[in-house]
Amino acid sequence: MDIHEYQAKEILASFGVAIPPGALAYSPEQAAYRARELGGDRWIVKAQVHAGGRGKAGGVKLCDSDHEIMEATEAMFGQKLVTHQTGAEGKGIYRVYVEGAVPIAREIYLGFVLDRGSQRVMIVASSEGGMDIEDISAQKPETIVRSAVEPAVGLREFQAREIAFALGIPAPLVQQMVRTLMGCYRAFRDLDATMVEINPLVVTGDSRIMALDAKMTFDDNALFRHPQVSELRDKSQEDPRESRAADRGLSYVGLDGNIGCIVNGAGLAMATMDTIKLAGGEPANFLDIGGGATPERVAKAFRLVMSDKNVRAVLVNIFAGINRCDWVAEGVVQALTAHPVEVPVVVRLAGTNVEEGRRILERSGLPVIAAGSLMDAAQKAVSALADKTPILEKAEAI
Ligand code: ADP
């Protein structure tokens, strides 16, 4: 789960990371009022969306007066901000953060990620802040400092000092840098984050180290033990298909293709997507209905997959180990009887009670295309799709 910049800053500040004074606003008037409350004569107005790259996309504005703040935020509210991280549809701006402008002497990149290779929390930092880490590693790889945290002891101060020295932080500021690193690490570990990124972390003109931007991502599977974090969820920033699925206990990831997939088990879902690709098709989603594929869950899964307008065929691929094919078949029949779908549905069942499952589908009289192997299912889905493609689109494709 992602959170907004202002939320990440609030969390990091509570762990001792320095941030500029700032306040949240839900309207242009409130933004101007917030700026007056904060004091000073220069402010930064920042669109709160779950994506980086806002600066280049017009989502971060420097303002010198009330009037400028009103104008800048008028242009932001209700708009979709499209940055290189949002995809073409962009993300809606419903809140802005007003922050005192800080004089920047140096910009540093600082990130904490989970490195699966070394099974460690990895600190990645660079003296070239302000750019994306992808650009830094392409253009200035020699500036990147990496340091893995030993899990048994956590981040130690000497290690934090080493990172500070490697970044060329002047001696009088090393202690502030250590405090920042330790704070980020504690926030990462205590709250089950999977990513903390401060870009830029700056050295100010008056020699303070401050986080001017902040991003945090949390492990969804650990949210149950951090209610104060799960409260920060903002559904307006999520793919509506994915939040609907999460609310129903299904794991769903929306993709760009047109073959909807209903599968039990993440591994089988991956194999199904690969096989669809091999057969020349494109999956519209990754949907794992889990082990207990009851008729109700199958019916929910159908509704979810069909709510994606790009879906032109559905492939149901169930391997019943703990599960039972007859239940799944009943689910398919229930779902298609209650909400008939207008696209071809290919069903491949294997495992416990497979014969009974197939009989249920046959007896239902529904236009379900039965498949034997996974490859057979993928090929049938792809060819059913080709048969249904409107003639005009076919002509365009040629
Ligand atoms: P994004 O990464 O989404 O573009 P940032 O929060 O990093 O958004 O802001 C973009 C740039 O704006 C920063 O790299 C920094 O140079 C500048 N900036 C952001 N906040 C402040 C601030 N409070 N004072 C001065 N400059 C700022």
Ligand code: MG
């Ligand atoms: Mg940034």
